[in-house]
Amino acid sequence: MNKNNIIFTDSSRLLTESLAQAGADVFIGYPITPANLIYHYASQRFPQFMAAPDEITALQWMSGFAAAGHIPVTATSFPGYALMIESINMAYMMELPMVIVLVQRLGPATGTATRGAQGDIALLSGTISGGMAIPSFSISNPHDCWELSAKAVEVASKYRTPVVIFTSKEEVMTMFSIDKTGLAPVHRVERKFYSGDETYVPYKADEKLVSAFLPVSSNKHQVRFTASTHDTQGIIQNTAKEAIDNSKRLHYKITENLSDFTYFEYDKEEGATSLLLSFGITSQAAREAVENLRCQGKKVSLLIAKTLLPVPTAYYDICSRYKQLFIAEENLTGQYRQLLFGSMPPAHIHGINEFGKMISPATIIKAVLSHE
Amino acid sequence: MNRVYLHEGDLPFCLGCGHTLIAENVDKALQTLNLDPLDVILVTDIGCHGIIDKSFKTHTVHGLHGRSVALASGISLSLNNPDKKIIVFIGDGGATIGLQHLIDSAHRNFNMTVVLHNNMLYGMTGGQPSELTPLGFKTPTLPEGSTQKGFDMCEVVAAAGASYVCRLMGIGNIADQLAVALGKKGFSLVEVMELCPSYAVKSNPGMKLRQVVEEAGLGIRVYADRDYTGYETEVKTETPSLIDKEKVISCDFTSALKSPARIMISGSAGEGVQAAAEFFARAAIASGLNVTKKGSYPVTVGIGFSSSDIILSPEHILYTGSPSPDYMIITSQDGLDHSLSTIKNMQEGFIFLDESLPVPNTTVPVIRLGFRKLAGNKNAAIFSLLYLAIHQKLFPAEAMLQMLSQSKLAGKADWNALVTMLP
Known part of the structure; x- marks a missing residue:
């Protein structure tokens, strides 16, 4: 350990800084113990910070920001996550990049807000209706907080998907001494938006099953986002094969690219x-x-x-x-x-x-x- | 007038549905504003109106039931550009699910125009009543008629502080009124009254829209017209690194500690327990040790116990729990009450107890000391940790005394003198 670069800090700080350095640029928060430190740090660090009036609004605002080309973040615990789930499904269906930090605490219900737990794995696994895969990273030490948070931003952007950082109270609220030179530089994620002249097809997938992204600020192409079963154009369909295949693709784009973020x-x-x-x-x-x-x-x-x-x-x-x-x-x-x-x-x-x-x-x- | 923002062809609504009239009039209203279709973002809710997306040439976003206003708010906040026109289509069902969003977005005056398609029932699910169904209005699932008065959404949104609010009859040419709302800065809402041709007409034979609206006491008028500028999103251009903000702790001292020491200090809220623990931790780091520290206190942080677990180690620390600390310090009755279950776990180690407190039932040695009497209630926690560092030889007292002399606690007590007063 380099004894001249020791700081006394916590993983909420590492996580927030890493997300920001990786290119997440908006934090939408509704405070909840034990995710409050992340909210606090994000209010200082993120270029844009908005205090939402509730967790459903938080996810909807995030989705709006994501549709306009940002990578938003929020941090919550079970009660807030439960409120967010329908909106996370929406973001998943719209293929919007975002990061949700789920800080576990003791349940059920409001349980004990100041006691840690690892009780939300089943909830996390069942987040997306249909049992579809959502990338979820689990933090195992402070260095994971640093490295996996940046990876979460990268995966969210690369695969157009919500990503969950899965942690718990004891991890994000415990202070520790750490050599800050051991925190490897974080590479900022470069967003790639559709730049072609041909008509933009919002859900036309490439060989990796990922579709090109274009924000609703585009002045060149029409952009459609929809949470309902839709075809490659983003037009609502019932159970037409193209639309059902598109919904299946949301799962397969995560599972078939899993080795990229294992x-x-x-x-x-x-x-x-x-x-x-x-x-x-x-x-x-x-x-x-x-x-x-x-x-x-x-x-x-x-x-x-x-x-x-x-x-x-x-x-x-x-x-x-x-x-x-x-x-x-x-x-x-x-x-x-x-x-x-x-x-x-x-x-x-x-x-x-x-x-x-x-x-x-x-x-x-x-x-x-x-x-x- | 030819369509500009809508594709040619039939719109996807039942014959006689007001939704068609609204869509066509929004097209006309946008033409008067002469906007590029790609400067318009239409956000639709769930309900029959929500299937209009495919008919528009603008950007379209189709989300969840009741959440369209919040979703559009995120887009509005993100674009932060009044030249981009954000329009929300929502029904009476969505408006009540998402009432919080309507109130909040109107209150903050986010730049957008909400077109509330109020046909007074849930059309997509078979004609159930909504919170906006008027008194006496019949629906297929409420054949005896509603027994309660629907509430007035224009009054609600106007009271929340929107720039512009009006209610229109969904009959004839409403493009001019829609254009007024679309031209406003900030949050505007236009409620358009309709009768669902599939459910309202059949359930209320012979009833006319004007009659329903009039009997419901809903005014066809402007409810708010304020000269507001609309919301501007704050964007910080430079925010310093959170890591760089953290003070580097210079390792000027050395500790003789050979194995981990687990310490728990428990006292009362407001007596500086957490700050003392952090101070102690930083002094230990300055002595070359690895340190973890975690706090425990009730959610009402200003009253009751305040406790901190600290681990000092010459080696890297993995597990940060302290089910059975090596050293337990208790400075108040709150702290003692909180620590009793941990004391039961202690098979070895030491308990340092303020002399004012009763001795708990334990097999480990209890050392009673006058932390509160000598240092005062507010300084008892830090004094007790200073004592521990010295007497258990965890790290040099100078590490802590030097930090104290450079801190705002320097003048709170004569720390050097206090150190000499304990056995």
């Missing part, structure tokens, strides 16, 4: 027959547990999921190499475990869960050793 950490130990899988706030406890287990002579590998959804196939490939699989997540029912392996997983797959408190390394160690 991020994970695989700490493989030779000879290990156990794998610990975790993500988000539990990642640091998982890393510490693995260090301790290895000190005790227990061979164990670690997989930290950073691209949370859609699930990269690499996770299945890695998981299949181990006799024992432990999945640690701070929720009651093992949501990511169920999402990966169903509600009745094979006997070698074990959940490590807590509800209302962080999972400690000791809890993980105990669980892993109990299946020796």
